[in-house]
Amino acid sequence: MSFLLVAQQPDAIAARRAFLGKSGLLLSGAAVALLSGREALAKGQASTAADVSILNTALGAELEAIAAYQLGAESGLLQKPVLDLAVTFQGHHKEHADLLAKTVAKLGGKPVAAKAKYAFPVETLKSQNDVLRFAATLEKGAVSAYLGAVPLFGNRDLAKAAASILGDEAMHWAILRNALGEVPVPTAFMS
């Protein structure tokens, strides 16, 4: 008995092959060049429409993170030097988003745009620590999201580039925890 209540039950593997086959987006490793800045290394590996989709989802999350930090910066709750820290981290997310968008476009996809409006739990943000904790939650989630994306890339160099971003997000999370007075790196492994 299937665990799924599906109107049509496509064979998962066949469907995935069909999805990739129809895409017409079996691409070179040009995205690697864009992400790593080392075009000479970007050769011999294929990127797929699935890679583009993963990059676009990451781009959407990065754009939301930029908006979240903007909300924090404009809240009036952050004092220096925490405010400077938030703006710096926002700048990192802007760099991530810029490169992800360029890579998606380079691979023939359409980069997702920032939403006109994001929903955030603003009623729960009453203090600097509330903002820091909210940001830390997003950063930890970002680490997990990239960790879950890295093994999926058909292009291993894209996986490497995503892992590079993952490392940056992990540093954000640790520093935000430190600012909250919590153990900066509470575990040896992330999941």
Place this chain on the structure above:
Amino acid sequence: MPTWFRTLAATALALALAAGAAAAAAPKGDARVGATIYERCAACHALAYDRTGPHHCGLVGRRAGSVEGFAYSDAMKRSGIVWNARTLDHFLANPLAVVPGTSMGYAGVTDPGERADLIAYLVGASNAPPCAGPPLTRGAP
């Protein structure tokens, strides 16, 4: 109608209902542990509001791809999935294998125990704030 036929029909109906209930039954998990596992989803999801991914309040019983106003992938909209403990368990183990083309570019929660905990949290969250309470959020530019 012969008695034996009514008995057989009733038995068949009972077995079918039992099978259906088992298919939708939640695996045993610890919702408190699941709350921690749910933190992994926080880059893209929230309980009460849509983000890069759709909100999770009211997830159980909802048809996949049906949150109004959320921009799902065509693959998710066409999946025909109705979310319950079993379908969540199957999907979360390997999202892209179950719904090829989903925007959820995530390798999945491969540990069955962790999935059970996460699903227990998601099921329980629908009956607690912010899902059961007034809207918590408002828009921000």
